[in-house]
Amino acid sequence: MNIEQLYKCYLQSSGVCTDTRKISANCIFFALKGANFNGNAFAEYALSSGARFAVIDEKKYQKNDQYILVEDALQSLQELANHHRKRLKLPIISMTGSNGKTTTKELINAVLSKKFKTIATQGNLNNHIGVPLTLLDMRRDTEIGIVEMGANHLKEIAFLCTIAEPDHGYITNFGKAHIEGFGSEEAIVRGKSELYDHLRDHSGLIVFNGDDHKQIKQVADYQNTYSFSEDSDSDVQVKLLSSNPMVRVAYKGEEIQSNLIGAYNFSNIAAAIAIGDYFKVDPREIKSAVENYVPSNNRSQIIKRGSNTVILDAYNANPSSMKAAIDNLANLESNGKVVFLGDMFELGATAAKEHQFIADHVARLNFDEIHLLGRNFSAIQNVPNGAKLYQSFEDFKMTFDTKSINDSHILIKGSRGMALERILELL
Incomplete structure (x- = not known):
């Protein structure tokens, strides 16, 4: 099927879906593939759940004219999007x-x-x-x-x-x-x-x-x-x-x-x-x-927990954003300042150096408590004075005193995989 024909099918649909858990009536389902799944195998389910068409790239799954066979479903999705963008101008x-x-x-x-x-x-x-x-x-x-x-x-x-x-x-x-x-x-x-x-x-x-x-x-x-x-x-x-x-x-x-x-x-x-x-x-x-505009989804959210004000910035982290968030806390006017920092991911060979850099930077600032979570932080060589290190969130959860912080500004920041928003449940 060429792109014009596929575009006509798209225009007859209510929109595009790539996840059978989110099928809407009359949508067009694209059977994408991943390391552990093959969307082609879910095409029939998508149609039975209300999809109008299913775009597949394996002929054995084709059963009637609701199945649109293409060479590559992902590439077709991308080409369709570009075709649509050009039409809209x-x-x-x-x-x-x-x-x-x-x-x-x-x-x-x-x-x-x-x-x-x-x-x-x-x-x-x-x-x-x-x-x-x-x-x-x-x-x-x-x-x-x-x-x-x-x-x-x-x-x-x-x-x-x-x-x-x-x-x-x-x-x-x-x-x-x-x-x-x-x-x-x-x-x-x-x-x-x-x-x-x-x-x-x-x-x-x-x-x-x-x-x-x-x-x-x-x-x-x-x-x-x-x-x-x-x-x-x-x-x-x-x-x-x-x-x-x-x-x-x-x-x-x-x-x-x-x-x-x-x-x-x-x-x-x-x-x-x-x-x-x-x-x-x-x-x-x-x-x-x-x-x-109010931030959400763990991005620079301000949350009250008892007498504490929490800055929840746990959606993502890298050395530059981590340092900026730490410096911001250091400059706030507050009775107390506490940091919970989680590992930064996707740093490759620089991971040890960058985590040590953050730890050294935190050590130079006047924070009341420093909590460092994750394998990278727990492996630093120079530990800030008074800092507490935890190899995992589970390790932290078992040893953290939930009643130890009051009247403070608290920064929670780490990479998405650390899921540090779980700390909120303990405050």
């Missing part, structure tokens, strides 16, 4: 970066949806499957698409750009996330900058942080840009007024009080303001969007 804003992608994407969506009908990446579905699904969620009345892109190897962002074909783009920052896959910090910069490469090749707009010297260097030879900074020489001036504890900024004479904690969230807010400014969203609407 709407502006696509893509973003990537080492830290803050999802928060920035949600802020941009909050701002732009004040004026436009938008569709944005759900959660962090930002890979070779999530990007096509985001595009296929867009409809003819969608006015702007917002697509988050993630990567842990070179050429991944370049490939995602061939699917989404963004004409506007923003990179949050260049940090040490996924250094195991990229191989080096220089490779991270090259990999994330594949978004800029695509935009240059297609005369797209690059939005960049004019206070970030790495960003300035990456766009130095390109003219179609839109910058934001605290400096009045940029296209949009956004000034940081305070970050103790919540970020408060100034933009066009308005003070905007966010629900986001930490100076590291300033650039995320400023980027959303700048993109709203570029698309001529009313400044009062921008203010409303930012002030009403």
